[in-house]
Amino acid sequence: AAGSGKTAVLVERIIRKISGNTDVDRLLVATFTKAAAAEMKERIRLALERALLEQPQSEHLRRQLAMMNRAAITTLHSFCLDVIRRYYPMIGLDPGFRVANETEAELLRLDVLDALFEERYAAAETEPGFLRLADDYGGERGDEPLYHLVQELYDFSRSDPWPDHWLERAASGFET
Structure with a gap:
């Protein structure tokens, strides 16, 4: 349900992964809405900044924060569209395709x-x-x-x- 803490739990799990040896740009975080994706990205960025304040010597966390712009934190539709655009030759799709409004x-x-x-x-x-x-x-x-x-x-x-x-x-x- 709305407000039940799903995003907070997911952010915590992502931060745990990133704090280990996983790079943020190796994760796929897919949501259903653009607003949810933007909120998720912001919460992860803030959590990384807090973690970096606690561990200012951590090059890994500093690198993760720098890679946030490359992180695949997006909507499911945007991710699928990106895959299609990237691999259109493999599926025989015209490179000039577009999504109908x-x-x-x-x-x-x-x-x-x-x-x-x-x-x-x-x-x-x-x-x-x-x-x-x-x-x-x-x-x-x-x-x-x-x-x-x-x-x-x-x-x-x-x-x-x-x-x-x-x-x-x-x-x-x-x-x-």
């Missing part, structure tokens, strides 16, 4: 949903179940309520460790 991602998502609905309507003669679904869950003037339902189910499924299996199980509950 939220608006672009939403437009792409709607394009995919439009194509899926068109495909299902085209196959309605051989698979009439979709028409029943559209009649039951769609609106009187369009498919917007059904679009919304499909998007909510998809988003909810992403919270499961195996979203495709979750969707299959959920769908199997409606089979007659």
Whole structure:
């Protein structure tokens, strides 16, 4: 829970590692938000400064403090993006790739949903179940309520460790 001391415990464990023989730039500390990553980095920096005050002769601690800018204390997304940028040739990715912003991602998502609905309507003669679904869950003037339902189910499924299996199980509950 918020305020339970998770960050303090993690910082203490990191400082213990660094105070040993581990260099700070050899650790990966991944958080979910930029704010949490910035807070973690600041807390580690402050803890290193306190440790250096207690052991002013320690070259190791002085070096760790100097290497803080190179430390991988970041968000999980930023770390993954860094790995992709660094190793794009190995995965056959165009070096000019970029991450879509939220608006672009939403437009792409709607394009995919439009194509899926068109495909299902085209196959309605051989698979009439979709028409029943559209009649039951769609609106009187369009498919917007059904679009919304499909998007909510998809988003909810992403919270499961195996979203495709979750969707299959959920769908199997409606089979007659």
